[in-house]
Amino acid sequence: MARKEELKNPIIEQRADPWIYKHTDGYYYFTASVPEYDRIELRRAKTIQGLEDAEPITVWTKPDEGPMSNLIWAPELHYIDGKWYVYYAAAWTSEIINGLFDHRMFVIENDSPNPLEGEWVEKGQIKTDLDTFSLDATTFEHNGTQYLVWPQKDPEITGNSNLYIAPLKNPWTIEGPQVMISKPEYPWEIKGFWVNEGPAVLKRNGKIFITYSASATDENYCMGILTADENADLLNPESWKKSEGPVFQTNFEERQYGPGHNSFTVSEDGSEDIIVYHARTYTEIVGDPLYDPNRHTRAQVFTWKEDGTPDFGKPVPDQKEIKSPQKVSL
Structure with a gap:
C-alpha cells in the first residue's frame, strides 16, 4: 500500500527528544528539549510539517535555584481526564555527581482546552522508591489503569538507567508497586x-x-523494544520480552546518526503510524554530545510485520537543507 503521508526531514531543527501528539481537536502538539535546557516550549499545527513554522510558546521557565533550576530535559505533553500534563526532568545543578547528572522527574498541569493558553501549575516531583537519577517519564492508560514508565539509576545495578513501570494514583503520584522491566545488558545497549x-x-x-x-x-x-501481550500482567517483569537487537539505528549511508528518543503519532487521516525521533548528520562531536545542539527532530511513516510487530525500517535521508550551524559549542 502506498504511503499517503509525505514528510520531509528534518521537521524541526535543534530540537532533541521530540514529542508529537495529535489531539482530538485536529492539532498536532509538539514539545522537545531546547538547546539551552532552560524552558518548556509548546507549539501546534494542523500538519506535522507545519510544526516547523508554528510559533513556539514558552509555557514554563526554570527558576534560578532549587531542584528544577538546571538542565530541563525531554518534556512530554499528555492529555489525561480532561487536563493537560507535561512530564519533564530537571536537576538542581549542571554538575555531574558520582558519574551522573542529578535529575528527577516533575509534572505541570493545565486545565485549559488549549495547552498553549491558560495557567500551568507545578504539581511537584514524582517520587519513586529510589531517590536517584531519573528522567524521561512517559505515561499510558490500559484497561482503566494509568501507568508510568521511566528510566532510573539503581546503585546496585551497573549502568546509568534501567526502565521501570508502576501504576499511578494521579498523574504525578505513583501508587505502588514499581518494577524493573529492562536494564542495559546487550552489547548494543552499553556502547x-x-x-x-x-x-x-x-x-x-x-x-x-x-x-x-x-x-x-x-x-x-x-x-530497542519491549513487547507484552495486552492481557498480561504489565507489572510482572516476565510479561515483557526484549528485542535481541536494535530496531532502529544509525544509517551510515544516509548520514543519519544516533536516531532515538522517539515518540509516536499518526497521519492526518489516522491511517498511517509515524515514528518521531531525533538524529544528527555528523559524528565529529566536540565535547559532551549533550551540549551539541544539532539533534534535529525527524519523522517518518512505519509499517507492520505479519506477526503484528512494528517495522521501523531505517532512518530516511534528509530532504531539506539544514540551516542551523553544524557545529556549535554552548
Missing part, C-alpha cells in the same frame, strides 16, 4: 554508556510495545 532511556508506548494488534533508546548519545544511540 559508551550503559543506558535504557526515552521510553515511548505503542498499543496495537493485541500487544503493548515500549520502545526505548540505548547507549551513548552519539552515533551509537539506537532503539
